[in-house]
Amino acid sequence: MTAGPLLELAGVSKRFGSIIVADSLSLVVRGGDAVGMVGPNGAGKTSLFSLISGDLSPNSGEVHFEGRAVTRLDSAQRCRLGIARTYQVPRSFEHMTVFENVLVAAYRGAGLRGHAASSLAAGVLDEADLRKQANSPASRLGLVQRKRLELARALGCKPRLLLLDEVAAGLTEPEVAGLVEVIERIRARGVAVIWVEHVVRALVGMVDRLICLAGGRIIGDGEPLAVLASPAVKDVFLGTSYGEASQT
Numbered sequence: 001m002t003a004g005p006l007l008e009l010a011g012v013s014k015r016f017g018s019i020i021v022a023d024s025l026s027l028v029v030r031g032g033d034a035v036g037m038v039g040p041n042g043a044g045k046t047s048l049f050s051l052i053s054g055d056l057s058p059n060s061g062e063v064h065f066e067g068r069a070v071t072r073l074d075s076a077q078r079c080r081l082g083i084a085r086t087y088q089v090p091r092s093f094e095h096m097t098v099f100e101n102v103l104v105a106a107y108r109g110a111g112l113r114g115h116a117a118s119s120l121a122a123g124v125l126d127e128a129d130l131r132k133q134a135n136s137p138a139s140r141l142g143l144v145q146r147k148r149l150e151l152a153r154a155l156g157c158k159p160r161l162l163l164l165d166e167v168a169a170g171l172t173e174p175e176v177a178g179l180v181e182v183i184e185r186i187r188a189r190g191v192a193v194i195w196v197e198h199v200v201r202a203l204v205g206m207v208d209r210l211i212c213l214a215g216g217r218i219i220g221d222g223e224p225l226a227v228l229a230s231p232a233v234k235d236v237f238l239g240t241s242y243g244e245a246s247q248t
């Protein structure tokens, strides 16, 4: 592991017409960190993930990963360096089996071939508790397994930084607890995690640090309960108690 930050954003801005989704954002994440991210709908959370993963390029500012400027690299290149994400709407290949879906990630994301790729994919299915579904087509999975497959596809890229976009949305409380266990295991291997979730209870138990985003800006960053208690953060969630925060 490098001594410097794993991820560093310096003055990253992104606009869509008149909408500012990232307003000169600066952020440092260290190897092995577990960071939660909250913010109202439209705050710019998914856009921030896209700016980190390379699905979007910023209008200005720089993104560094392990000390290297990656701002001009595309998402496939950044994935090879160790940045993987899940998508809010799962993007699995429906006609392929669960195992094949993860194998594609091992080939394309991690750059492995043959036995190395299949053994990585098998290990990932174990880690995500999907071994029993290995030979089912993705199209047959229920919601919780779909979310696990989305996570497994990201893990198939062998990330050092994992960006989770609402992987717990729509799940029951026991299903969320099961997913938190999986994410804890991933984190225990030293993978840094940034986890966007409206189900704040799931986050607070797991992360060391919580960031609140609103209007493309960081309005809270620190110890989770302190961030949730801060007036600026309470303000943007006015009318929504955290226990009942929307699960969209």
Ligand SMILES: Nc1ncnc2c1ncn2[C@@H]1O[C@H](COP(=O)(O)OP(=O)(O)OP(=O)(O)O)[C@@H](O)[C@H]1O
Pocket: 016, 019, 021, 039, 040, 041, 042, 043, 044, 045, 046, 047, 048, 088
């Ligand atoms: N490709 C795009 N083109 C134009 N506008 C976009 C695009 N992507 C996002 N937006 C807009 O940017 C704003 C931020 O969207 P983003 O998806 O990043 O928010 P979010 O915090 O992830 O919200 P949610 O909690 O609903 O997932 C929204 O107003 C959205 O409509």
Ligand SMILES: [Mg+2]
Pocket: 045, 046, 047, 088, 165
């Ligand atoms: Mg989003």
